[in-house]
Amino acid sequence: MPPILPDFSNSVKLKYVKLGYQYLVNHILTLTLIPIMAAIFIEVLGMGPDEISNLWKSLHFDLVQILCSAFLIIFIATVYFMSKPRTIFLVDYACFKPPITCRVPFATFMEHSRLNLKNNPKSVEFQMRILERSGLGEETCLPPAIHYIPPNPTMEAARGEAELVIFSAMDSLFEKTGLNPKDIDILIVNCSLFSPTPSLSAMVINKYKLRSNIKSFNLSGMGCSAGLISIDLARDLLQVHPNSNAVIVSTEIITPNYYQGNERAMLLPNCLFRMGGAAILLSNRRSERRRAKYRLVHVVRTHKGADDKAYRCVYEEEDKEGKVGISLSKDLMAIAGEALKSNITTIGPLVLPASEQLLFLLTLIGRKIFNPKWKPYIPDFKQAFEHFCIHAGGRAVIDELQKNLQLSSEHVEASRMALHRFGNTSSSSLWYELSYIEAKGRMKRGDRVWQIAFGSGFKCNSAVWKCNQSIKAPTDGPWADCIDRYPVHIPEIVKL
Amino acid sequence: MAEITYICKRTVVSTKPTQPRKYHSFSILDHLMEKNHIRIVYYSKSWGEKEAGEITVSLRESISEMLTHFPKVTGRLIRNEKGNWMIKCNDAGVRMVEARAKGSVEDWLKSVDREKELKLVYWEDMIHKPYFWSTFYVQITEFEKGGVAIGLSCFHLLADPICATMFLKAWADKTLGQKMVSPPFFHTLPTRRPINKTSNHKPYTDLINHYKFSIENTTPFLDANHTHTTITLSFSDHMVQACMDMVQPTSTPNKPNPSSPFEALAGLLWICISKVKGLRNGLVNMSLCLDQRKVLGLDKGFFGNCMVYNKVHSNGLEEHNLSQATKVIGEALEKMDNEGIMDLIEWLEHNDSQSHPLMNNCDLICASLETVEPYSVDFVGGFEPIQVSYYVEPVIGIGQVLIFRAPSYDGPLGRVVMVTLPKDEIVKLCEDELIFHLSPRILMGVARNYA
Numbered sequence: 001m002p003p004i005l006p007d008f009s010n011s012v013k014l015k016y017v018k019l020g021y022q023y024l025v026n027h028i029l030t031l032t033l034i035p036i037m038a039a040i041f042i043e044v045l046g047m048g049p050d051e052i053s054n055l056w057k058s059l060h061f062d063l064v065q066i067l068c069s070a071f072l073i074i075f076i077a078t079v080y081f082m083s084k085p086r087t088i089f090l091v092d093y094a095c096f097k098p099p100i101t102c103r104v105p106f107a108t109f110m111e112h113s114r115l116n117l118k119n120n121p122k123s124v125e126f127q128m129r130i131l132e133r134s135g136l137g138e139e140t141c142l143p144p145a146i147h148y149i150p151p152n153p154t155m156e157a158a159r160g161e162a163e164l165v166i167f168s169a170m171d172s173l174f175e176k177t178g179l180n181p182k183d184i185d186i187l188i189v190n191c192s193l194f195s196p197t198p199s200l201s202a203m204v205i206n207k208y209k210l211r212s213n214i215k216s217f218n219l220s221g222m223g224c225s226a227g228l229i230s231i232d233l234a235r236d237l238l239q240v241h242p243n244s245n246a247v248i249v250s251t252e253i254i255t256p257n258y259y260q261g262n263e264r265a266m267l268l269p270n271c272l273f274r275m276g277g278a279a280i281l282l283s284n285r286r287s288e289r290r291r292a293k294y295r296l297v298h299v300v301r302t303h304k305g306a307d308d309k310a311y312r313c314v315y316e317e318e319d320k321e322g323k324v325g326i327s328l329s330k331d332l333m334a335i336a337g338e339a340l341k342s343n344i345t346t347i348g349p350l351v352l353p354a355s356e357q358l359l360f361l362l363t364l365i366g367r368k369i370f371n372p373k374w375k376p377y378i379p380d381f382k383q384a385f386e387h388f389c390i391h392a393g394g395r396a397v398i399d400e401l402q403k404n405l406q407l408s409s410e411h412v413e414a415s416r417m418a419l420h421r422f423g424n425t426s427s428s429s430l431w432y433e434l435s436y437i438e439a440k441g442r443m444k445r446g447d448r449v450w451q452i453a454f455g456s457g458f459k460c461n462s463a464v465w466k467c468n469q470s471i472k473a474p475t476d477g478p479w480a481d482c483i484d485r486y487p488v489h490i491p492e493i494v495k496l
Numbered sequence: 497m498a499e500i501t502y503i504c505k506r507t508v509v510s511t512k513p514t515q516p517r518k519y520h521s522f523s524i525l526d527h528l529m530e531k532n533h534i535r536i537v538y539y540s541k542s543w544g545e546k547e548a549g550e551i552t553v554s555l556r557e558s559i560s561e562m563l564t565h566f567p568k569v570t571g572r573l574i575r576n577e578k579g580n581w582m583i584k585c586n587d588a589g590v591r592m593v594e595a596r597a598k599g600s601v602e603d604w605l606k607s608v609d610r611e612k613e614l615k616l617v618y619w620e621d622m623i624h625k626p627y628f629w630s631t632f633y634v635q636i637t638e639f640e641k642g643g644v645a646i647g648l649s650c651f652h653l654l655a656d657p658i659c660a661t662m663f664l665k666a667w668a669d670k671t672l673g674q675k676m677v678s679p680p681f682f683h684t685l686p687t688r689r690p691i692n693k694t695s696n697h698k699p700y701t702d703l704i705n706h707y708k709f710s711i712e713n714t715t716p717f718l719d720a721n722h723t724h725t726t727i728t729l730s731f732s733d734h735m736v737q738a739c740m741d742m743v744q745p746t747s748t749p750n751k752p753n754p755s756s757p758f759e760a761l762a763g764l765l766w767i768c769i770s771k772v773k774g775l776r777n778g779l780v781n782m783s784l785c786l787d788q789r790k791v792l793g794l795d796k797g798f799f800g801n802c803m804v805y806n807k808v809h810s811n812g813l814e815e816h817n818l819s820q821a822t823k824v825i826g827e828a829l830e831k832m833d834n835e836g837i838m839d840l841i842e843w844l845e846h847n848d849s850q851s852h853p854l855m856n857n858c859d860l861i862c863a864s865l866e867t868v869e870p871y872s873v874d875f876v877g878g879f880e881p882i883q884v885s886y887y888v889e890p891v892i893g894i895g896q897v898l899i900f901r902a903p904s905y906d907g908p909l910g911r912v913v914m915v916t917l918p919k920d921e922i923v924k925l926c927e928d929e930l931i932f933h934l935s936p937r938i939l940m941g942v943a944r945n946y947a
Binding site: 104106111114152 | 506509572586
């Protein structure tokens with residue numbers, strides 16, 4: 001058996017080599033330009049002032065040439081500035097803080113499950129096992145209608161929950177930003193499973209008496225990644241409408257979708273989904289530049305719906321007894337991995353530094369030409385981003401992404417803690433996670449954030465934000481009263 | 497007539513999660529009360545919010561906050577290694593039932609009887625899986641034309657009427673946004689210090705004998721389908737004074753009236769009930785039940801069972817003489833002192849058998865809830881409850897008498913007496929001349945229509 005070389009010295013050397021390589025490739029332009037400029041400067045210094053003026057006179061500029069060049073420069077500059085997409089700013093956002101009386105401890109959840117599913121102890125056992133390994137904490141909240149024995153999911157209760165969540169989040173947003181409701185030009189509401197008539201966006205317009213020429217949209221059925229789809233839609237609209245404000249409301253209404261049957265694959269969402277919502281203000285106004293928190297850099301959407309397996313992996317259907325629930329297939333994680341790979345293939349070139357892209361390119365060429373057995377190079381996304389917000393779909397999703405992207409536990413801390421404190425709040429979970437990072441005081445000016453969300457269909461969407469100004473730890477927000485208790489250690493299995 | 501409509505049943509939990517893996521075991525006095533449960537009904541006028549359901553919402557919020565201090569109440573029962581009950585503080589919560597009633601509280605109280613009143617307080621007997629069974633139940637009934645009835649029922653293993661009242665008081669304090677006057681105190685019963693065990697210490701046998709008798713005789717006196725009913729009589733200050741005067745007809749200036757309101761009223765009811773049961777000579781077997789928190793030096797907020805029974809010896813009492821009856825009651829009360837109670841507790845712990853009996857299955861039980869003031873529990877802010885009722889169920893012995901303090905407008909001596917007897921006997925009791933002579937206010941009478 002060969003002697004095991006001390007890894008330490010090797011890894012230290014390798015680390016410096018890596019650092020050197022990255023610095024070289026990322027700053028190649030600067031590194032080539034500086035010597036050239038230095039050389040010219042030395043040359044110029046070498047020449048005396050007379051020689052310089054002779055050089056100048058020999059260039060023979062006449063008026064027409066100067067004017068044409070000037071016009072050309074101005075023309076190119078104008079075309080450049082006109083075709084540049086408008087910068088989209090995230091002025092601020094507000095997350096819904098559920099009332100503490102809606103809290104559902106594990107014991108209460110299990111007890112209700114036992115009392116409601118009297119004839120199916122196996123299903124109750126299953127739910128208990130899921131809950132033990134779920135990564136949720138004892139402070140997640142369910143809407144009032146689900147606290148009843150038996151649950152009473154009427155449409156009125158669903159509307160009640162929608163009003164509670166959306167109006168609280170919007171009131172909070174208005175307070176934080178000082179926005180006048182009449183100034184909202186674009187309103188996008190996304191809620192996947194509850195879609196009444198009139199729509200939730202109409203409900204918002206009615207409550208806050210918004211303008212009659214508002215551009216309102218209501219996205220439903222698009223799953224947990226609908227939040228980023230709304231951001232994408234808002235961005236496109238803000239390119240067309242100058243000087244506008246867009247408000248996005250991301251939420252998921254739990255009340256009408258609490259599965260009351262016995263099918264195991266459909267009981268899973270009951271254990272994980274919890275009440276939550278967020279309201280976000282985007283703007284393309286120049287005046288917001290100073291106070292905006294973030295700037296939207298990229299949105300990348302990947303849809304794997306063309307594949308049948310991916311299409312059916314999160315499917316809403318009726319069970320044998322006719323009760324409607326969302327069935328999650330067993331290969332959900334594998335499909336999520338595939339979708340993620342597609343997404344990062346697209347986003348990689350946009351965000352990765354040149355060093356990583358070069359390595360990836362070289363490995364790709366190597367695999368194609370020299371040896372297909374070479375391991376594919378997974379680019380190091382930690383160099384492209386300071387913060388990661390992974391949709392808190394469940395512990396398995398976060399574990400999978402942590403493994404795939406080789407992230408440290410600090411990078412996924414925001415996702416894990418948001419899952420623990422708020423549960424899976426669907427499309428708004430990304431905003432709770434961002435709020436966590438801010439509450440911990442980790443968001444500095446220039447930091448880049450990557451939000452990744454998965455959704456039914458199967459979709460994987462990402463958004464990249466750049467922090468506009470260092471954010472002081474806020475005194476309000478959903479984490480205000482509990483941030484000091486976090487991070488907590490979440491055991492693999494919680495003994496119930 | 498369907499006066500009450502149930503809206504929903506839900507579980508309320510505390511606002512802060514309890515610490516995991518905490519357990520709470522019961523004392524020997526708790527175990528003796530395993531077969532009973534308590535029900536309390538509070539009637540209050542409406543406050544503030546006029547919309548239907550708003551009072552319920554604010555009560556729900558305040559009970560959630562208050563439950564943070566009562567992890568024992570939100571836990572669930574499991575068996576320990578010895579096979580006895582203990583509580584696992586798993587934060588499961590308390591069941592709450594919400595209801596609406598027609599009319600106003602005042603109208604309801606004019607025609608209420610036991611059967612109707614028990615509809616205002618929800619109770620479920622222990623289910624097959626006790627781990628999913630809530631030990632406390634709360635019902636909030638809002639009256640359409642004004643008023644609220646709050647019903648609390650709980651398993652007697654966890655609490656006696658004294659600490660159940662303190663639980664309600666804590667809830668009321670929280671609803672008004674005030675601090676709890678007596679925060680709950682969860683502790684084991686005090687044990688005797690070894691120094692005090694002198695060699696020539698004779699254990700007080702009376703209490704022990706009574707308990708021994710009760711434990712050994714577990715057959716109920718009456719069968720279960722013998723229907724009882726309950727009436728509530730309110731004795732104001734001067735009525736109680738008149739009763740005490742009847743006990744001691746000649747109260748000389750330098751010897752003040754030695755009997756307390758409880759003794760006087762207990763004596764009075766003992767005699768009346770004996771007459772009603774048809775006993776011409778002698779009195780029925782009666783046991784007294786008193787709160788021993790002060791005697792044992794425990795804090796007022798001690799949460800658990802701390803009420804001890806003692807038999808009153810009626811031997812030799814041939815005629816129905818109020819003074820003699822009261823004197824005998826007084827003697828029994830005196831014997832319930834620190835030493836006696838500690839002896840009893842030690843004996844019980846030594847002889848702990850698995851089968852815990854119904855303590856109130858034979859005698860007439862006369863319980864005193866003097867150490868709490870039920871009418872000081874104020875949910876509204878400045879207003880006393882309109883009426884309070886206590887029930888300790890099931891009553892399958894001769895009967896039960898509960899005596900507690902009356903509202904302040906009835907004076908410091910005022911007392912409310914709730915008597916539970918078989919239906920036919922209750923009717924005769926109301927017509928008894930002694931009681932008639934004192935003419936107490938009947939707060940809850942017999943149902944108009946009975947077979």
